[in-house]
Amino acid sequence: MADYLTLPILAETGYAVLDAAAPLTDSAQWTELEYVSWRSSGVTRFAPLASFAGEVECNGFWNQTPPRTDKDGVWIDLQTALAPDLVRRAMEPGAGVGRCRVVELQPNTYADAVYNLHLDDNNRLNPRDTGWVVRGLENLTDDPGSLLILRSDRFDPSTETRIPLPAGTRVVIDTQRLWHAVWHRGSAPRYAMVTSWESGPELGTYLAAQHARTSVRRVELPAGLVEDAQHEMHRRIEDRRLALEAVDRAFELPTMSEA
């Protein structure tokens, strides 16, 4: 049966870490952008650089008229004029770009991040036989104490990968396959650029050139911290179920996020 074009390097673990990019020092390229609130995990705001039709908004392309998958994003002139280096980096692989935005995340806890774990809905309406959409993440601020949390099983911490986020950290992730969230331990907001890229020969060649690797050195966390976060996640999910039940709405375990 025909299927999507995927990248062999992502088949094993669902993510690949690239050589770090030279950190960008001109922080105005992300702080001066126009931000919009958007439902996502954690306390976040988004500054879109490419959107469905070049407007400053973050809605999924499949929610618009006419709906399409997360490809062929339209650059937003007023935003890209402020962030030329970001645009250059998003276009560097030569892969098709869908949505592209800067994400601002406020400091949170490990338990918050575990509760926030979600999958992205990257490939809705994506035609078979075309490239599977994955996400590129580049950390803009220097957050070496913060961790990108990835899990293949949402509820199983033994499936967790933790990737520290110094400035210039770059990871390509199949975020429709891997549960993900960020534990940001800083005192100031953390900024990252997230780009929807189309899988294909261009992205594959780029990943190889950037020495993409599919495992990282293990970052240990205290067992008690992990255990407490598991309890907290289940408690919050149950709270949500009860709250919805109280207003007579069916509870559905949230899984997908727009972010």
Ligand SMILES: [Fe+2]
């Ligand atoms: Fe996400």
